[in-house]
Amino acid sequence: MKLKKIYDFLNEISPFELQEEWDNSGLLVGSFDNDVKKIYLTLDLDEEVIENAEENSLIIAHHPLIFKPLKNVVPTSFSTKLLVKLIQKNISFIAMHTNFDKTHLNRYVAEEVLGLKGESFDFVYTAEIDSDFDEFAEFVKEKLDLKCLKTVKCHKKIKKVALTTGAGMSLLPYIRADLFLTGDIKYHEAMDAKIRGISLMDIGHYESERFFVDVLYRDIKDLKVEIVKTNSKNPFFIK
Structure with missing residues (x-):
């Protein structure tokens, strides 16, 4: 399925124009012309999510990977390191945040x-x-x-x-x-x-937000593309 068709469907159920001015939801990595065979749903991007995702796939997360303009794509920060990994595997990325x-x-x-x-x-x-x-x-x-x-x-x-x-x-x-x-x-x-x-x-x-995966899956499960529910790990561990 073309990425553009998936994006348009997401925009129908939760319009990207509703996002706050400071937000950065929408297509952040990839091309609308990409053919997508598998979609991964996650609250956040982390290394494990990307490593487990197949090449030429699409990841939809709640939180954007990029908020501020990048001056370089050197893998020395959280966002740039994951961005490089996405590009290397030709994985597209869409964020659905404040919308x-x-x-x-x-x-x-x-x-x-x-x-x-x-x-x-x-x-x-x-x-x-x-x-x-x-x-x-x-x-x-x-x-x-x-x-x-x-x-x-x-x-x-x-x-x-x-x-x-x-x-x-x-x-x-x-x-x-x-x-x-x-x-x-x-x-x-x-x-x-x-x-x-x-x-x-x-x-x-x-x-409070880990339910993102279940909520979105319910609305897109009938798309004619394989959908995998995964999730990032909570960085905090409470004893």
């Missing part, structure tokens, strides 16, 4: 993983609930299979919850909920939330 967050990923984690019923707007999914904070924390920990859960507790009872997968603390000023679920929460961000009276649960970056 997919808005159209698919946040809703999937909220509704199908956590069982919430609400609405999604831009990066934030909100839902009405009626739960004890501690009980809901245990529920979230179990559903997301978290080994630990950092929290900021401003409420004993939670009536409204907001969720943004990945790292969403830049959205804190716009959150109108008792509790905000997101990842990569920093110390001073937690202090800010506490002053604002917004409870927090850090659901992890990898842990």
Whole structure:
């Protein structure tokens, strides 16, 4: 199947024009004229994913490999080292990042993983609930299979919850909920939330976005090309 046909299908289900200005989703490596016989789905690119992929294939990941302009392609950094490996194996690469967050990923984690019923707007999914904070924390920990859960507790009872997968603390000023679920929460961000009276649960970056593979596979599994679900490894190990 031509890469252009696959790209057009992806653009239909999650338009690339929805991505943020700072993002770099879309076709990052390869040519629209390439013939693709196998697609690999992964949250991130890492060396293992590329090494296990066949030549002349396509990798679709959530996170882009390139964010800032490159001055050279010398394999001395994460992005350039993997870029060289992709080119050597003639592997095309497409990223579906903030556009997919808005159209698919946040809703999937909220509704199908956590069982919430609400609405999604831009990066934030909100839902009405009626739960004890501690009980809901245990529920979230179990559903997301978290080994630990950092929290900021401003409420004993939670009536409204907001969720943004990945790292969403830049959205804190716009959150109108008792509790905000997101990842990569920093110390001073937690202090800010506490002053604002917004409870927090850090659901992890990898842990909240690792569902990307399953979500995308569900929408593209009927394409007439072999699709392999793989995934990058979490760089953190929690004892």
